[in-house]
Amino acid sequence: MEPVGSGPYKIDLASAQQIVLIRNDEYWGNEIHGQPVPKYLVHPIPASNDDANLAFSRGDIDLSQTFLPQVWKIWEEQEMPAGTWFKDQPYHVPGAIPALQINISRPGLDNKLVRRALAYSINYAQIAETAMSRYSSPMQPSLIIPDGAELEFFDEEAAKETGWEYNPEEAKRILEEDLKATKGDDGVYVLEDGTRLGPWKVMCPYGWTDWMTALELVVQGGNEVGFDLATDFPEAPVRMTNQQNGDFDFSLHSYAGVSPAGPWLRLSNTMDSRDVPAMGQTAFTNFNRFSNPDAEALLDQIPAEADPAKRKELYTQLDNIYRDEIPCIGLMYRPFQFFEFNEMHWKGFPTSENDYAPPMHQGAGIKILSKIEPTGA
DSSP states (O other), rough: OOOOOOEEEEEEESSSEEEEEOOOOTTTHHHHOOOHHHHHSEEEOSSHHHHHHHHHTSOOOOOOOSTTTTTOOOOOHHOOEEEEEETTTTHHHHHHOEEEEEOOTSTTSHHHHHHHHHTTTOOOHIIIIITTTTTSSSOOSSSOSSSSSGGOOOOOOHHHHOOOSOOOHHHHHIIIIIIIOOOOSOOEOOOOOOOOOOOOOEOTTOOHHHHHHHHHHHHHHHHHOOEEEEEOOOOEEEEEEEHHHTTSSEEEEEEEOOTTTHHHHHHHHHOOTTTTTOOTTTTOOOOOOOOOOOHHHHHHGGOOOOOOHHHHHHHHHHHHHHHHHOSEEOOEEEEEOOEEETTTTTEEEOOOBOOOOOSSSSSGGGGGHOEETTOOO
């Protein structure tokens, strides 16, 4: 079957190893965007991220969207003419918040002070440095990304006043003073009613290496404080089924990324229980079935509020509910898209300092193809 389309390129050949596109000189957008410069686009199909990253580091790939750890070493140590959207950390544009969804129906986890203690046990700077390879700033206690398109909605003072940070001693203080929990001989805290803080599994799909590393750090920090945590890395379909049915203790998941709706959709997916089925049935948002009528009322008000200052105030109130109840814990900011380019063969890719096109591989990013030129030209 021949593919149908009206884009700047057409299929030339396709196999299990690569897809080759040939320029469509009759493309309707040539008069708007300019005709793409490369006659051919070759999209290799690597077996893994490692294979793709090796090819990129050799100069065999010009533009990449894979998770490439420590990308700065390519130009600092290998001295190759490569780059990313930002010249320095975090290198990529933040676009989503992978957050640890907490099953608030489980004994122990149904106590928001237990959840707050856990939030204090997590080393967010270490996650940004290692799991995210410096592609994230340390996580703020907020479901609003404090940068780019969502910055106008972020209340830094409120986050400091009602949020948390990495502080193991404060985690222990909450457990011992506020909850009157005591440590057993095994080093795990037990609440006054006899509820032991674990064993609990911290889940994400196998093979998602940055997420897996992040969860290993969550487990390490939690266990050092006095929780009983262990990682759980099932195959992606198994994880998704368990998550949707509410069959988990903790599950790392990223709700809606940056969009024209602002942070509203992410907050809605986290805190709106309306039309979400009960535990044991398949849910597509709000996997832990968190419910708060005040949060839902705020979610209804925000879209109708035209005044920017009042809209920010409503978002702050909603974020304060999140920080008080802690239905999930954001761990890091994941890039909107990974965007790495190598100028050994082509030059003129966009950056934050030359932002003629966004760091995207589709949509408005198509403009890149009409602006780059051969390096030797």
